[in-house]
Amino acid sequence: MTEPTSSDAARIRLEQARRLLALAQTGLHYATSAFDKERYDEIAKIAHRQIAEAASLDTIKVAELFEFESGYANPKLDVRCAVFDEAGRILLVREIADGRWSLPGGWADVGLSPAENAAKEVQEESGYTVRIERLLAVWDMNKHGHPVSPFHIWKIVFSGAIEKAGMVSGTETDNVGFFALEDIPPLSLGRVLPEQIRRITELHDSGAVDFD
Known part of the structure; x- marks a missing residue:
């Protein structure tokens, strides 16, 4: 039997802490007595400390990240779009936050469908207007080799076809290219992994869909 690594142990602790925080958040949403709310609030604080330890973050920073998370706890939704040019090269944008490259995309916005979100992110981050053609993948980031994150994140990847070029209108990227x-180039691994780029290319070429 293979012994778990320290990285595996950290991921297990993080998943347990996320689950504990989700239970606390949901409990706070439905609790009616001050006694119950006090107890759920204490559970949330314990979970914040555990997440901070597992993700190597400051406890105060973790509390700030979850400050406005309320209601029934759900995974966060990250929407991305794969766009290819005529030579079969994939469109990537460089993230200002870490100077590395990613598929255009980000958190899903309220009021837009997943596909609408994907098209909007491409236009803002790369300047290209695209027509969303189909779904390529739905991935649970817990099941891939991303760096640890305080959040439980699902990633949706669409395929987009270029309709016209334009100017970058967002503030999160500073370069664009087809590769x-x-x-x-060096990827922003919290957003996309090299093996995911390869898989996305396979899915685009084959017409298949991948999901966890």
Whole structure:
């Protein structure tokens, strides 16, 4: 039997802490007595400390991240779009936050469908207007090799076809380019992994859909 690594143990602790925090958040939403709310609030604080330890973050920072999370606890939704040029190269944008590259995309906005979110993110971050053609993948980031995150995140990836070029209108990216698989630049691993870029290319070419 393979012994769990320290990284595996950290991920298990993080998942347990996320679950504990989700129970506390949901409990706070439905609790009616001050006694219950006090207890759920204490559970949330314990979970904040555990998440901070597992993700190597400051406890205060973790509390700030979840400050406005309320109601029934759900995974967060990250929407991305894969766009290819005529040579089969994939569109990537450089993130100002870490200077690394990613598929255009981000958190889903209220009031837009997943596909509408994907098209909006492409336009804002790359300047390209695209037509969303189909769904490529729905992934649970817990099941992939991303760096640990305080949040439980689901990633939806669409395929988009270029309709026209334009100017970048967002503030989160500072460069845009099309890349062949053998020339992929350093990626923002919290957003996308090299093996996911390869898989997305396979899905785009084959017409298949991947999901966890």
